[in-house]
Each structure stands twice: as structure tokens, then as C-alpha cells.
Amino acid sequence: MMLSRASKYAILSTLYLAEHASENRKISVKVIAESIDVPSPFLAKLFQQLVKGKIISSTKGPNGGFYLTKKNQKKNVLDIIENIDGLNRINECFLGLSECDGTNPCPVHFIVEPFKNSILGKFRDKNIMEFSQEIVSKGRKLTIKDISTEINS
Amino acid sequence: MMLSRASKYAILSTLYLAEHASENRKISVKVIAESIDVPSPFLAKLFQQLVKGKIISSTKGPNGGFYLTKKNQKKNVLDIIENIDGLNRINECFLGLSECDGTNPCPVHFIVEPFKNSILGKFRDKNIMEFSQEIVSKGRKLTIKDISTEINS
């Protein structure tokens, strides 16, 4: 019931592409990595894999970068997770039992299951573009920078 | 928003102690490790730490082992998590933002938050003994062995 850091980065940066990139406004790894505050060589690797998985697209050279085609836009967040982590990890039992399943429920299964269904639904029922539009209109964040408005010495 | 394997083991085995051990029925690491199907040297380490944290108790020597005192029984599951993982990990943003917080919500924050509150409540509002009694009466499992009733060649 948990995402790797890798798939978190992949989700956030794909949503960033959905919002900011297009076929004639491709964006480089470096820019994205800075925007959503993730390590850029690591993100580059993830993007290679997402391109192979046909979740996102890329072109090399000047003005090259990453973007989403119409087809890419039809993918959903669960496709990203599947591409990076596979589906096992997110389906695991919250307490680590070998199966997560209502017939042999762990002590928190019936609290976890509704949440799991609801978040998997969220990740499956809208495509990337719809998901992105929703989060933009609702003002959801893909990064939090400058939390540090704190007392410095 | 996730537990390490270590704290999962710790939770399951402490609940096992609550159910099966007592001051005059102490249980060895080896027996517990086999019962809930976790690696025993690893569990031994975790138990050392839980003893230091006064979550569980132990005595050495023949008929020694681990058990819960009255005081131990008053601890809750969140105390176990805090002792092994600290509290940061379970409070992290589901998508990895640097803060999980309603004023800067990630795209799934408002799905995650109610679940987080509910599971943290579950882990905090009953002590170990009460929690254990509840899961026993409801038939919740601490392990699933022998899932393999499958077709073998």
C-alpha cells in the first residue's frame, strides 16, 4: 500500500508535463526537475522508462524535451505506477501479510480497503489530462518550495 | 504514509505477545518468528529495541522470553511505530511533497487525510491489550500461512 519515491516523482512530473508541456512546448528534464524539486539525473532515468512505456514522449536535440501526445494524455496515473513499481507494491497488505484479502483480513484491513479502493479509483477513472485539469482547477500542488519562512539565526 | 517492514513486524509480534504471552508464559523470539513468519534474527533486534523503549519486556535464561507487563499493555500501536520508525514516516505526504498539510494539498491529500486520521485514531485510541482483544474477537489475522493450496506440478 505504498509508492516508491520513484513513482511519486514520475506521477508529479507527468502531471507537470500535462499542465505545462505540449507538442510545440517541450520541456527538458532539467527544468522539470527544478520545478518540482527532484534530482534531475534520477528523473531522467525515470523519464526514459516512461517513454519506453509510452506514457510520455520525447524528442532529442535543440528545442527537444518531454511532452504528452494525444495518446499519452489518455493514460492514467495507475499506468504510471504500474510502469515504475508494478502493481504488487500498491496492493500489499498495510501490515505486511502475504496477501491483502477480505477472507484473511489483518487487523486494519477493513479500514485500509475503502481507502485503497478510493485512491485506486482516483488513479484509474480519469486520464492524465482530466486529472491534471481537476487538480489545477482545485488548486492542488505538485511541489512545496520555500516552506522555510522560519526563524533563521 | 507508510510503515517500514521493521515496524510491521514489530506490530504483529507485539500483538502476538498480547494474545499469547504473560508474565508466567514468556515466549522466545524463535517461536514468535515462526508463528508470524518473520526472520528471527531480525525480529530479535527489533525486540531489543522495543524492550529499551519499554513497549515489551524480557527475561533471559531458561523459561525466559518476551511478554507484556501491565504497564506494557497500556502502550498503543502508535507507540510501537514511533519507537521503530519515528513519527515522520507515517505522516509523510502520499505523493512525496515536503509537507502534508491542508493548506498546500497535493492532488490526493483530501482522500488520504481522512484515512490517515482514521488509522492513526485506531492506533492511538486503544491500548495494546484492548486492540488485541478486539482483533481476536473479530477474527483478524496476524499471519497468513499456507496460502499455497494451489495447483502444483
Next chain:
DNA sequence: ATATATTAAGACCTTTTTATCTTTTATATA
């Protein structure tokens, strides 16, 4: 007292995950 069973302590190893670096390849455009 002695033998034995069991935890405590700490060093060590392995695997997985995360992150970086270097070289090659493709592409746009000057």
C-alpha cells in the same frame, strides 16, 4: 556451583532503492 537456555550487544553482510556520471545518438537550425 554448574549447565543450560535465552536475551543483549554489536559487528557484519546483502539487497534494494536512490542518485550520479560519462558516453553515445538523434535532431533542429544556423
Next chain:
DNA sequence: TATATAAAAGATAAAAAGGTCTTAATATAT
């Protein structure tokens, strides 16, 4: 066609998590 730019590929490194092993300490029962 040369040059610059950006991704692809793949080797490598660092860190974290998970797991094991050996020796020491200690409590119990005989």
C-alpha cells in the same frame, strides 16, 4: 554540413533497509 542541444544508454556509486552471525551477559533449574 557543422554545431549545439537535448535525450538515451549504460556503468557506477552512495545510501538505506533488511537480514545474519558471533560472542557476551544473565537468569533459571538442577
